[in-house]
Amino acid sequence: xxxxxxxxxxxxxxxxxxxxxxxxxxxxxxxxxxxxxxxxxxxxxxxxxxxxxxxxxxxxxxxxxxxxxxxxxxxxxxxxxxxxxxxxxxxxxxxxxxxxxxxxxxxxxxxxxxxxxxxxxxxxxxxxxxxxxxxxxxxxxxxxxxxxxxxxxxxxxxxxxxxxx
Amino acid sequence: xxxxxxxxxxxxxxxxxxxxxxxxxxxxxxxxxxxxxxxxxxxxxxxxxxxxxxxxxxxxxxxxxxxxxxxxxxxxxxxxxxxxxxxxxxxxxxxxxxxxxxxxxxxxxxxxxxxxxxxxxxxxxxxxxxxxxxxxxxxxxxxxxxxxxxxxxxxxxxxxxxxxxxxxxxxxxxxxxxxxxxxxxxxxxxxxxxxxxxxxxxxxxxxxxxxxxxxxxxxxxxxxxxxxxxxxxxxxxxxxxxxxxxxxxxxxxxxxxxxxxxxxxxxxxxxxxxxxxxxxxxxxxxxxxxxxxxxxxxxxxxxxxxxxxxxxxxxxxxxxxxxxxxxxxxxxxxxxxxxxxxxxxx
Numbered sequence: 001x002x003x004x005x006x007x008x009x010x011x012x013x014x015x016x017x018x019x020x021x022x023x024x025x026x027x028x029x030x031x032x033x034x035x036x037x038x039x040x041x042x043x044x045x046x047x048x049x050x051x052x053x054x055x056x057x058x059x060x061x062x063x064x065x066x067x068x069x070x071x072x073x074x075x076x077x078x079x080x081x082x083x084x085x086x087x088x089x090x091x092x093x094x095x096x097x098x099x100x101x102x103x104x105x106x107x108x109x110x111x112x113x114x115x116x117x118x119x120x121x122x123x124x125x126x127x128x129x130x131x132x133x134x135x136x137x138x139x140x141x142x143x144x145x146x147x148x149x150x151x152x153x154x155x156x157x158x159x160x161x162x163x164x165x
Numbered sequence: 166x167x168x169x170x171x172x173x174x175x176x177x178x179x180x181x182x183x184x185x186x187x188x189x190x191x192x193x194x195x196x197x198x199x200x201x202x203x204x205x206x207x208x209x210x211x212x213x214x215x216x217x218x219x220x221x222x223x224x225x226x227x228x229x230x231x232x233x234x235x236x237x238x239x240x241x242x243x244x245x246x247x248x249x250x251x252x253x254x255x256x257x258x259x260x261x262x263x264x265x266x267x268x269x270x271x272x273x274x275x276x277x278x279x280x281x282x283x284x285x286x287x288x289x290x291x292x293x294x295x296x297x298x299x300x301x302x303x304x305x306x307x308x309x310x311x312x313x314x315x316x317x318x319x320x321x322x323x324x325x326x327x328x329x330x331x332x333x334x335x336x337x338x339x340x341x342x343x344x345x346x347x348x349x350x351x352x353x354x355x356x357x358x359x360x361x362x363x364x365x366x367x368x369x370x371x372x373x374x375x376x377x378x379x380x381x382x383x384x385x386x387x388x389x390x391x392x393x394x395x396x397x398x399x400x401x402x403x404x405x406x407x408x409x410x411x412x413x414x415x416x417x418x419x420x421x422x423x424x425x426x427x428x429x430x431x432x433x434x435x436x437x438x439x440x441x442x443x444x445x446x447x448x449x450x451x452x453x454x455x456x457x458x459x460x461x462x463x464x465x466x467x468x469x470x471x472x473x474x475x476x477x478x479x480x481x482x483x484x485x486x487x488x489x490x491x492x493x494x495x496x497x498x499x500x501x502x503x504x505x506x507x508x509x510x511x
Contacts, residue, residue, distance in 0.1 A: 004179075030254075037302075053286060053287050053288040053291075053292075054287075054288050054291070054348075056288075057288045057291035057292055057294070057295050058291070060295035060296075060298070060299070061291065061294055061295045061298060064295070064298070064299060065294075065295060065298025065299060065301075065331075066298065066328075069298070069301050069302070069305070069324065069328070072302070072305055073305065073321070073324055076305065076308075076309040076317075076320075076321070077321065126287065127287060127288060127348060
């Protein structure tokens, strides 16, 4: 069983990395959106393999089922085509990208160099234990504050979209 | 035969589990395929009787071989891909539709725990919600890829519709989750067990949620009176206008399998699944199939009875009637559960 899980893990990890690269490298925004969708689904599979089906399901419901559909909806409605690179800005962008990439690589290297392998203690990631943590006094106020924020955003969207009377 | 059973006993438990799972998937997959072709026949015949026609009655006794004839015809039809179409997305859309349709049935139990379900997920009901939200992609992709105004409009309409009604669909399940105290579908079925037989089922206890579910599910699978994505009179055939041959058949298959799924899910969540309606009779998978058949008939009956909604009516109804009703019912259920009213106790 462990071998089976390891194989699945590497398949989905590879798939998520590959599709993430495709998403960034692709010039057609629509294909980028599809690639991101594959990334999200692979991440969900990895969450499932880590024994947290709740997060896995939420990953699909929220990101794949709601947010990405909206992205796709807008891309298709506006008929966004291939993005052609602008010649003038290209050099500046490339320099900045190389600089930032080098910084990120350095950070990553530092983190990897500092790792001391350690066996993780048993961790209960079931829905019940997650809910216990989320609604414990430690987090419940943050949770409620977030929901107020979302309601505020909703009301704002309705007000902006409303036609003048 | 004894060689096979010896071989079976020699396998490790993990391998045994694996083969049982493969067998279950194979059986259910094929049963679904058979049910799909039977439903195309049953729908045409039943609709015909409701409209004082005969329907397909020439192929085989009572026309039961009609789905086979249809299948053969579609196999040999020419495959047309429009010139301006995006080939990749056009080809992928039917596949996505079928995969999304077939995935949901995996968590529906048609009998007690164990053999009678492919996967007894801890988050079964969330899984259903996740997969049903993926179904939108196929329709949006199909509508966009064909590079045709009618398919585009059909696809966009459909996406907006499925968005809106998915919300009501999800909200109608919240009360059940509160009463059963679990996302597991098997737990939700057993939570409907009680001394009163069918009066304990959630279609009685959670009556408003049941009505919301039926309406939202009909809209979710694009059936009359909510079949606007393929409103012939306005949009030719909506998102599948440009599809022909087996790709068209795949899209049709996805629609029917979706209908079969919402009927199976409705049976499990609201009609007590495999529980018997009377306390004296034993529970059995047979009950599941009886209720499931009734729900399928209900969907066909609905199509024979109701005219199509207008698009603005559809949106108005979804957002200003269904969602508020479902939300209010969640509040009521939460109140009753907290107060410990009989029938609402966990």
